[in-house]
Amino acid sequence: MITIIEGLPGHGKSYEAVAFYIIPAIVNDRRKVITNIPLNIDKFVAVFGEYTRDLIEVRTPKGLFVDNKNADEGDIYIPFSDPSEFLTDWRNSKNQGPMFVVDEAQFPMPNTKSPRTEQLLLMATMHRHHGQDWVLLSQIRGQIYTKIAALSEAVIRVRKKTFLGFLGDRSSYWRFLYPSYGLKDRDYVRKETRKYKEAFFPFYKSHTHSDGAVVEHTGYEKGMSFKLIILFSLALVIYSAYAYFSFSGTFFGDDPDVITAEIFEDDIAFDESVDPSVAISQETYPEDVSLKPDAVATEEKTESYVLDNYVDIKRDVIKRDTAKTIEEVKRPPLDKHKIYYSGKHEYKDKLSYVFDVYEGLSVVQMTGEQIGHLNYSIRKLNDCVFLFDHPNGSDPFYVTCHKPIFNKNDVESVDDSAINGGFSL
Numbered sequence: 001m002i003t004i005i006e007g008l009p010g011h012g013k014s015y016e017a018v019a020f021y022i023i024p025a026i027v028n029d030r031r032k033v034i035t036n037i038p039l040n041i042d043k044f045v046a047v048f049g050e051y052t053r054d055l056i057e058v059r060t061p062k063g064l065f066v067d068n069k070n071a072d073e074g075d076i077y078i079p080f081s082d083p084s085e086f087l088t089d090w091r092n093s094k095n096q097g098p099m100f101v102v103d104e105a106q107f108p109m110p111n112t113k114s115p116r117t118e119q120l121l122l123m124a125t126m127h128r129h130h131g132q133d134w135v136l137l138s139q140i141r142g143q144i145y146t147k148i149a150a151l152s153e154a155v156i157r158v159r160k161k162t163f164l165g166f167l168g169d170r171s172s173y174w175r176f177l178y179p180s181y182g183l184k185d186r187d188y189v190r191k192e193t194r195k196y197k198e199a200f201f202p203f204y205k206s207h208t209h210s211d212g213a214v215v216e217h218t219g220y221e222k223g224m225s226f227k228l229i230i231l232f233s234l235a236l237v238i239y240s241a242y243a244y245f246s247f248s249g250t251f252f253g254d255d256p257d258v259i260t261a262e263i264f265e266d267d268i269a270f271d272e273s274v275d276p277s278v279a280i281s282q283e284t285y286p287e288d289v290s291l292k293p294d295a296v297a298t299e300e301k302t303e304s305y306v307l308d309n310y311v312d313i314k315r316d317v318i319k320r321d322t323a324k325t326i327e328e329v330k331r332p333p334l335d336k337h338k339i340y341y342s343g344k345h346e347y348k349d350k351l352s353y354v355f356d357v358y359e360g361l362s363v364v365q366m367t368g369e370q371i372g373h374l375n376y377s378i379r380k381l382n383d384c385v386f387l388f389d390h391p392n393g394s395d396p397f398y399v400t401c402h403k404p405i406f407n408k409n410d411v412e413s414v415d416d417s418a419i420n421g422g423f424s425l
Helices: 013-027 041-048 050-055 115-125 161-167 198-203 223-248 293-298 313-320 368-372 408-413
Strands: 002-006 033-035 056-058 099-102 133-138 154-160 172-178 190-195 338-347 350-359 362-367 377-380 385-389 397-400
Touching: 002 013, 013 033, 013 041, 013 050, 013 099, 013 133, 013 154, 013 198, 041 050, 041 056, 041 198, 050 056, 154 161, 161 172, 350 368, 362 368, 368 377
Parallel strands: 002 133, 002 154, 033 056, 033 099, 099 133, 338 397
Antiparallel strands: 154 172, 172 190, 338 350, 350 362, 377 385, 385 397
């Protein structure tokens, strides 16, 4: 079969070919490998045995970039550019022919139609008849003669993780497997991460025009310390944002415990930690009890009063930021009304909470959903206590299930419209 290995320079094409194709073919199958990758034959012999010397044939280019200049045309040799180089009768005990591993295959097999590339195409179409396998290494797709590349049964693309910058990992690379040539990047059938194992490096030299080892510049020699600085800074920013929004109560929206009009009717578990007996309700009407004169004289005045044409100072600062008259400030719709919980009503599997809304002696019943449409938020604390809030209100207030008690003065002071059911919002 024909396999294509694609990858940018230095991303692991030679490593992939040596570690997963050349060594297994030589050691496991005792198969001859013919390649232009500069294999270290002595290393193969030292590790695997003398037999490997006869199974490795390295074809070295000549006249290319010698002494920083090209040699004469007649002295240039590009391995595997001659179709006759693929003609061989060699077989192993399994009747397998050689494995040809062609590095930088775009040079002997350029993507241009010519008599030579057409002859190489003919050899590619016949490679199975000779028991051969071809492994073609190239930098990017489209460099190899398209008709030859189209015969491939597997395309492997390797990508070193250092392209991620300081977040990268120079010790590993991604390996993408494609079932045929010419597919898009996202059409791979398998993706895996492989480590560069140093044990394989002595078996080959990837820098083919250098006599010694080459230390590649990655741009991230100090990447580890820089990475730690960036990660620490990022963690600090996230922590600061979390602390700020948690303190202000606006992290990811409003309080999740607040029941708005849309979710009010859901059956919510009671919060048994709240004792309704100590909950603060709205002002109730006590029975007609006359204060003694001395009690009146010694009673502390705890409420603050302002002029009729100005709102409460606390409310003005918190809610409005500037002083405004009562006419200019929006009040909650039920600001002058008394609200008490009446009970719950279930109809067609829909649960509704019902509240009595008083204006003097006049009363109407409203569901929690209806009150929610007036922009109130309602939190159910337990069977008898609800917490109401409104954007234009000064503070949240409690609504309980205790009914108001009216004294005689209240009854005598109401007008006929109230008795007849007069009510206004």
